[in-house]
Amino acid sequence: MSNAPSNPAPTPTPAPGDFIREIVAQDNTDGKYAGRVITRFPPEPNGYLHIGHAKSICLNFGLALENNGRCHLRFDDTNPAKEDQEYVDSIMADVRWLGFNWGKHLYYASDYFQQLYDWAVLLTKSGLAYVCDLSADQISRMRGSLTQPGAPSPYRDRPVDENLDLLNRMRNGEFSDGSRTLRAKIDMASPNLNLRDPVMYRIAHAEHHRTGSKWCIYPMYDWAHGQSDWIEGVTHSICTLEFENHRPLYNWFIDNIAKLGGAPQNIPYQPNQTEFARLNLTYTVLSKRKLLELVKGGHVSGWDDPRMPTLSGFRRRGYTPESIGHFARSVGVTKFDSVIDISRLENALRDDLNKRAPRRMGVLNPLKLVIDNYPDGQSEDLDAVNNPEDPSAGTRKIPFSKVLYIEQDDFREVPPPKYHRLTPGQEVRLRYAFFVRCTSVSKDENGVITEVHCTYDPATRGGDSPDGRKVKGTIHWVSADHAAEAEVRLYDHLFKQEDPNDVPDGQSYLTNLNPNSLVVISNAKLEPSLKEAANGERYQFERHGYFCVDMRDSKPGKPIFNRTVSLKDTWSKLEKKK
């Protein structure tokens, strides 16, 4: 059985029953959509997916799975200036990695450009839209404020024929970028600013990643989104809180198109939007703008840097898709703008990896341990359990010899209270090997310990004493002659502040970057078998944490290990308290 990255079959959860699932269940019993449940995940391809998207993906695909419906993957690609095929590809890979399948239901808002245009003509013909010659700046100034109503554009009452002509010429490329817009004629005094004659089309002579140069006017998101759902027959259009204010606009567009007889054929209902709170995590930024800034500014090595909260970052870090899915479902769905403790995510991961990750021994900060009464040049193989949580994982052999490496932290010349590890005169167990007792230490001219000497008890072979003698501590080790040397990358939170955006006035969240978020250990000593570890494989290094073979920088026979997450460490907590 491989522990490499896998594509899990998502199991429909036993209906946790959040408020959205309640709405869907109610609609089903009411027969509102004749039992149909059609959702969609609608990313803009302008960045990589992050853990917040996972929440939305699990919600939308989960709802479809639980209700025998379907979930569409639709790219809302209405702004060619920011979008790119690279993002389309990564988004599809990430959704698949999470274990979801959109089947044949892959769509693009750009597929609907013609339909959207036809509808714009329809609204214009009936006087519900007009071409406005105001500049962006003028429109902004005339929009009014939160408390002041806006002023009507001088072009608001342009004759229909003129509007139609101008719209046509906009489309034909006769005007320069930004010189004109098509606007909906709604209400410049509306307390909802989204209804103050919103822009439907802007002119942009830009190359679109799918439509090329076919169009030089592009629909605004607000003009495209609701109708895209409608065209696809989406029943439950689920989005985040900030779009709550836009819902009346989506409904205005759809209602008016329907009134004018423009409803899509075979769709006897309209999509209904429900909003929920987006995910926030401690020690993490999840704004696309900021993630892009981290990448472009070189603060991380790329979108898939293992410290990034992107799905590709988590994947490379060693997270399992199951743990992310489980986490995403466990945080619940509400309208409360909450912040989830990152330890919840890490806990979901440990939970999963504890059950499936094979155990290995690895020494990160080596200290030589010499067993004085062990024969020179001799070695022997000892049996070690691969995974105590999973008997079917079997056992393996580990070579033992006179000179070993142990962890520097596992020896103290003067032990603090409650220290259970190696210390002069004390006996500990070398895991799966022998009891050893420390007899002396060697130091260099600076007083730094270079070697620890001990004697072993041959009768304790395997790790148990026939006389029933107990030891307080068990430490891990690697045979010096047999050790595989490897680079190990220790990752910590990217930000040192729980809320990275909590900064003194005028300062950037970047000042909260954690300078120790990556610590590279270049000469870790690992169990020999690890030398052949394959890309993406995950292990528990006993007493350290979970590690995976980096899929980007590892070379065959020369793996690099990423620490995915450390094991809980009550000893270091105890020690820090002192």
Added chain:
RNA sequence: UGGGGAUUGGUGUAACGGUAGCACAGCAGUCUCUGAAUCUGCUUGUCUAGGUUCGAAUCCUAGAUCCCCAGCCA
């Protein structure tokens, strides 16, 4: 300030007029050939003030606080 949302322990989340429960974190134990995992116990909460009711986290009234909206971004 106009509009739209929201408010239950430290952090999240459930309870839909009838015992405030669960998870994570924290604390104290248990167990252990991983100071991990396991197992046990504990601490901590209904934003405020009134009202309705036998009974209110839940209904009503008033207030407080927080989030979102003034892109030709999504």
